[in-house]
Amino acid sequence: MTNLMLVPESLTSGFSPLGLDILSFGAILSGILVITARNPVISVLFLIALFVNIAGYLILLGISFIGLAYITVYVGAIAILFLFVIFLLDIKLAELHQDNNKNSLPLGAIIGVAFLYPLYSIIPSNITEMKSFSFYVFNWLNSIVTGQEMIRINETKNLSSIENFSKLELESAITNLWDGNFAAFTQISSIGNVMYTGYLLWFFVASIILLLAMVAAISLTFKPTKASSIIRVFANTKN
Amino acid sequence: MTSQTFFFIFIPILAIILLALNLILAPHNPYQEKDSAFECGFHSFLGQNRSEFSISFFIFALLFLLFDLEILLVYPYIVSAYVNGIFGLIIMLLFFLVLTLGFAFELGKNALSIESRQVHYIK
Numbered sequence: 404m405t406n407l408m409l410v411p412e413s414l415t416s417g418f419s420p421l422g423l424d425i426l427s428f429g430a431i432l433s434g435i436l437v438i439t440a441r442n443p444v445i446s447v448l449f450l451i452a453l454f455v456n457i458a459g460y461l462i463l464l465g466i467s468f469i470g471l472a473y474i475t476v477y478v479g480a481i482a483i484l485f486l487f488v489i490f491l492l493d494i495k496l497a498e499l500h501q502d503n504n505k506n507s508l509p510l511g512a513i514i515g516v517a518f519l520y521p522l523y524s525i526i527p528s529n530i531t532e533m534k535s536f537s538f539y540v541f542n543w544l545n546s547i548v549t550g551q552e553m554i555r556i557n558e559t560k561n562l563s564s565i566e567n568f569s570k571l572e573l574e575s576a577i578t579n580l581w582d583g584n585f586a587a588f589t590q591i592s593s594i595g596n597v598m599y600t601g602y603l604l605w606f607f608v609a610s611i612i613l614l615l616a617m618v619a620a621i622s623l624t625f626k627p628t629k630a631s632s633i634i635r636v637f638a639n640t641k642n
Numbered sequence: 643m644t645s646q647t648f649f650f651i652f653i654p655i656l657a658i659i660l661l662a663l664n665l666i667l668a669p670h671n672p673y674q675e676k677d678s679a680f681e682c683g684f685h686s687f688l689g690q691n692r693s694e695f696s697i698s699f700f701i702f703a704l705l706f707l708l709f710d711l712e713i714l715l716v717y718p719y720i721v722s723a724y725v726n727g728i729f730g731l732i733i734m735l736l737f738f739l740v741l742t743l744g745f746a747f748e749l750g751k752n753a754l755s756i757e758s759r760q761v762h763y764i765k
Binding site for chain 2: 487613
């Protein structure tokens with residue numbers, strides 16, 4: 404028999420979904436601490452932590468190229484740029500140490516709920532999240548706003564199909580024969596297959612954008628050095 | 643005509659039309675305040691940083707970012723070189739050539755030199 408194995412399929416390409424929960428919790432925590440940290444350097448460090456959390460999340464989802472690109476470009480270049488700007492500015496920390504943002508917590512809560520509740524009632528959500536805490540909260544909000552609950556959790560007679568659906572487990576078949584790996588493309592190699600053949604005009608547009616950024620930045624900040632200006636003065640006085 | 647072809651033809655035409663309209667129809671009365679950069683009403687930057695620093699530090703970081711992105715766009719070729727063959731190699735070399743032109747420009751302008759602020763006293 405061929406060595407076929409059934410692997411429970413999830414969004415995490417074979418890894419446990421607990422990792423996704425931990426990483427998203429870490430990302431939310433880092434995001435909140437970016438805004439509420441008093442020292443701006445600590446704020447940028449939590450921004451780096453946020454980027455690393457999201458990069459780990461993307462890698463667990465299976466799009467590893469974008470995850471590694473986050474670490475290379477965001478943490479390696481952009482956050483370093485932020486750090487250098489923070490170091491070079493003279494930020495008056497005495498003004499920042501005042502604790503005058505306690506009044507705006509109720510307003511923040513109201514705006515948060517007023518933004519997220521219509522959003523989550525419109526976007527399609529995973530129906531297998533029936534038993535999650537956020538679904539209960541959302542159901543309760545709906546019962547207050549519209550006067551009717553979306554789905555009554557307690558009535559199990561009419562909802563056997565939905566309950567069975569929430570227990571649905573997807574499985575995918577993989578094999579450990581080596582010649583099956585020719586058909587299994589990683590994300591980065593499938594990007595390479597497409598970008599250099601079918602979509603190469605976009606690739607050249609990207610190269611021209613990078614060239615434009617290089618030439619524009621250098622020519623905007625170019626100062627003739629003293630050596631070249633001395634040579635120019637010498638050339639003028641010779642004639 | 644695919645949407646990609648339409649995009650590539652229409653966008654340069656639109657950009658050239660808008661630039662030409664500005665060039666032809668706009669009045670041109672510059673003075674010093676209008677020509678200077680807009681910094682939300684602040685006039686000088688001198689009080690906002692600890693000491694004056696030269697802008698070549700920013701150029702270092704920006705050029706690092708640009709060449710980092712170039713390397714990132716070359717990564718997919720490395721893992722798919724067999725599939726793409728010589729055609730993909732030529733495409734990648736053309737991409738490299740465009741960015742090498744930018745590199746040559748930067749080398750020629752000597753953009754990565756930081757002016758020394760050492761004062762030489764002659765004894």
